[in-house]
Amino acid sequence: MTIGTFVVVAIVKALIALFILTTLIAYIQLAERKIVARMQSRVGPTRVGPFGLLQPLADAVKFILKEDITPTASEKGLYLLAPILSVTLALLAIAVIPVGPPLQIHGWTIPLQLTDLNIGLLYVLGVTSLGVYGIVLAGWSSNSKYSLLGSLRAGSQMVSYELSLGLALIGPILLAGTLSLHGIVEAQAGGHWFLWTQWLAFFIYLTAGFAETNRIPFDLPEAEGELGAGYHTEYSAMKFAMFFLAEYANMITVSAVATIVFLGGWSGPVFGPAPLRILLPIFWFALKVAAFLFLFIWVRGTLPRFRYDQLMAFGWKVLVPLALANVLVTSFAVAVLH
Amino acid sequence: MQLALFILFGGLALAGAINLLVQKAPIHSALSLVLVMGSLAVLFLLLGAEFIAFIQILVYAGAIMVLFVFVIMLLNAQPSEPSRASRAARWLGPPVAGLLAILLAVRVAGRYHRVPANLGQPMFQIGDIGQALFHQYLLPFEVTSVLFLVGVAGAVMLAARPEEAPQPARQECPEPADSMTREKGAGA
Structure with missing residues (x-):
C-alpha cells in the first residue's frame, strides 16, 4: 500500500x-x-x-x-483549550478498539479498527490518563471556586483510580501474554472468557471505570448539590457539549475495553450465509458494549453518591490492595501452569 | 515521512522546553513540560520503542505532571519575584548547560558515531524488556524499587499531621493516626 x-x-x-x-x-x-x-x-x-x-x-x-459565554476573569487560552483537549483525547482512545475480526473482501484485508497497535491496551490507558488535563484545566481556567473544587476532586479521583484500573488489567494481560487488543480477544476464543478466571479483576476494573468516567456513584466532581455543576459550571453552548461528548465517549471506551478484555470481544456463535458471518461478530461486540452502557445507566438510576473521604479510602485501601493481590495470584498461577 | 515527523516533534520538544524556562506563571511552565513529555514520547515511538513511549505518556504526562498541575492549582501559585539565588542561576546556567551538552555530545558521538538511527523499525518487544529487567538487571531493578519505597515512606512521614482533629475517615481505622499521636506525645 x-x-x-x-x-x-x-x-x-x-x-x-x-x-x-x-x-x-x-x-x-x-x-x-x-x-x-x-x-x-x-x-x-x-x-x-x-x-x-x-x-x-x-x-x-x-x-x-446557545450563547457562548467566556467569563471575564477566566484564563482565555486554557479556557478554550480544556474542552478541546477533553473531547480529542476521549475520541483518540477509541482509535485502537477493534469491533470485529478483520474483513476479507476481494483479497483486501480491512481491519475493523483505525489502527492495530502491538500495545493497544497501553495506548488506551495512556491516552485516557491524559484526559485528566481537560477537566483540571477547565476548572482552573474558569476562575470560579465551584469549578476549581470540582476539578480538584476530579483530578485526585482520576489519578487515584487509574492505578487500580491499570492493575486490574494486568491479570488478563498475563493470561493472554500480549498487549494487543486483537491478541487478547483471540486468547479468549472458544468461550474461555477472562471473566471466568479474572472475576475479581473484572469488578475492580468496572468500579475504577465508573470513577474514571466521573459517573454515579463516583460523580463527586459534578456533585450538583454542593458545586453548582462542578468543573464545567462556567461553560455554555458547544464548549459544554464537548465535555458531555467526552464523558460519553469515555463511557464507550471503558465499556469496549471491558468487553474486549473480559468478555471475549466479538466472539460468539457465528452461523448462516457469508454476509451474516461478517455481521454477527460485530453484533455480538455491540451487544456486549450495550450491556455495559445499560449497566452505567442502571447504576445511575439506583445508587446514591459516595462521600468524598469514602471515595478516597475505598480506592486506596480496598481496590489497590485487592488489585495487587490479584496480580500476585495470577502471576503465580501463570508461572506454575507454564 | 518519518524524518518529517522527527523534525516536527523534535522542534516541539525544544519549543516546549524553551517556553518552560521563559514563562512566568508556574502553570504555563508545567503545561510546557507536558508538551515536552508528549513530544519525547513520539520520538521514542519513531525510534521503535513503543513500550517506553507509552510508559512515558502514562507515567510522566499522565500521572506525575498531573500532580504538578494539581499542586500548582491547589496553592494557586502566582508568578514569583526572582530571588538572589535564581539571579545567580540565570548567569551561571547557560555556560554550565552548554558544557554539559558538549560533554554529552562528545561521549555519545564517540561511542555511537557509526550507528545510524533507524526510524520506524521496532527495536524490541515488551518481552525483551521484561527479560532484561528480571534476569540481567534484577538486582539494580529491585534496589531501585526499594529506593522508591523509602522515598514514599519519607513523604508520608513528612506529610502526616499528627495533631490533626479526628476526621470521619480516621475514626473508621484509628490505628495509624493513634500511634502517630502517641509517638509525638512521647517525644514532646
Missing part, C-alpha cells in the same frame, strides 16, 4: 468512526434519559419525533444556538 492510499483509507475510516460515534453518543444520552425516567416512574422525552427519537437532534441544535 502506498502512502497515498494509506492516508485516504485512514481518513475515510476515521470519518466513518467519528460519525458512528457521535450518533451513538447522542442516542446513549436519549437512552439514558428514557431509562432513568422509567426507573423513576416518569416517561422521559416524548415530544420531538416519534417516542422522542429526534430529541438528540433538537439538543444539538440548541447547543449550537
Whole structure:
C-alpha cells in the first residue's frame, strides 16, 4: 500500500468512526434519559419525533444556538483549550478498539479498527490518563471556586483510580501474554472468557471505570448539590457539549475495553450465509458494549453518591490492595501452569 | 515521512522546553513540560520503542505532571519575584548547560558515531524488556524499587499531621493516626 492510499483509507475510516460515534453518543444520552425516567416512574422525552427519537437532534441544535459565554476573569487560552483537549483525547482512545475480526473482501484485508497497535491496551490507558488535563484545566481556567473544587476532586479521583484500573488489567494481560487488543480477544476464543478466571479483576476494573468516567456513584466532581455543576459550571453552548461528548465517549471506551478484555470481544456463535458471518461478530461486540452502557445507566438510576473521604479510602485501601493481590495470584498461577 | 515527523516533534520538544524556562506563571511552565513529555514520547515511538513511549505518556504526562498541575492549582501559585539565588542561576546556567551538552555530545558521538538511527523499525518487544529487567538487571531493578519505597515512606512521614482533629475517615481505622499521636506525645 502506498502512502497515498494509506492516508485516504485512514481518513475515510476515521470519518466513518467519528460519525458512528457521535450518533451513538447522542442516542446513549436519549437512552439514558428514557431509562432513568422509567426507573423513576416518569416517561422521559416524548415530544420531538416519534417516542422522542429526534430529541438528540433538537439538543444539538440548541447547543449550537446557545450563547457562548467566556467569563471575564477566566484564563482565555486554557479556557478554550480544556474542552478541546477533553473531547480529542476521549475520541483518540477509541482509535485502537477493534469491533470485529478483520474483513476479507476481494483479497483486501480491512481491519475493523483505525489502527492495530502491538500495545493497544497501553495506548488506551495512556491516552485516557491524559484526559485528566481537560477537566483540571477547565476548572482552573474558569476562575470560579465551584469549578476549581470540582476539578480538584476530579483530578485526585482520576489519578487515584487509574492505578487500580491499570492493575486490574494486568491479570488478563498475563493470561493472554500480549498487549494487543486483537491478541487478547483471540486468547479468549472458544468461550474461555477472562471473566471466568479474572472475576475479581473484572469488578475492580468496572468500579475504577465508573470513577474514571466521573459517573454515579463516583460523580463527586459534578456533585450538583454542593458545586453548582462542578468543573464545567462556567461553560455554555458547544464548549459544554464537548465535555458531555467526552464523558460519553469515555463511557464507550471503558465499556469496549471491558468487553474486549473480559468478555471475549466479538466472539460468539457465528452461523448462516457469508454476509451474516461478517455481521454477527460485530453484533455480538455491540451487544456486549450495550450491556455495559445499560449497566452505567442502571447504576445511575439506583445508587446514591459516595462521600468524598469514602471515595478516597475505598480506592486506596480496598481496590489497590485487592488489585495487587490479584496480580500476585495470577502471576503465580501463570508461572506454575507454564 | 518519518524524518518529517522527527523534525516536527523534535522542534516541539525544544519549543516546549524553551517556553518552560521563559514563562512566568508556574502553570504555563508545567503545561510546557507536558508538551515536552508528549513530544519525547513520539520520538521514542519513531525510534521503535513503543513500550517506553507509552510508559512515558502514562507515567510522566499522565500521572506525575498531573500532580504538578494539581499542586500548582491547589496553592494557586502566582508568578514569583526572582530571588538572589535564581539571579545567580540565570548567569551561571547557560555556560554550565552548554558544557554539559558538549560533554554529552562528545561521549555519545564517540561511542555511537557509526550507528545510524533507524526510524520506524521496532527495536524490541515488551518481552525483551521484561527479560532484561528480571534476569540481567534484577538486582539494580529491585534496589531501585526499594529506593522508591523509602522515598514514599519519607513523604508520608513528612506529610502526616499528627495533631490533626479526628476526621470521619480516621475514626473508621484509628490505628495509624493513634500511634502517630502517641509517638509525638512521647517525644514532646
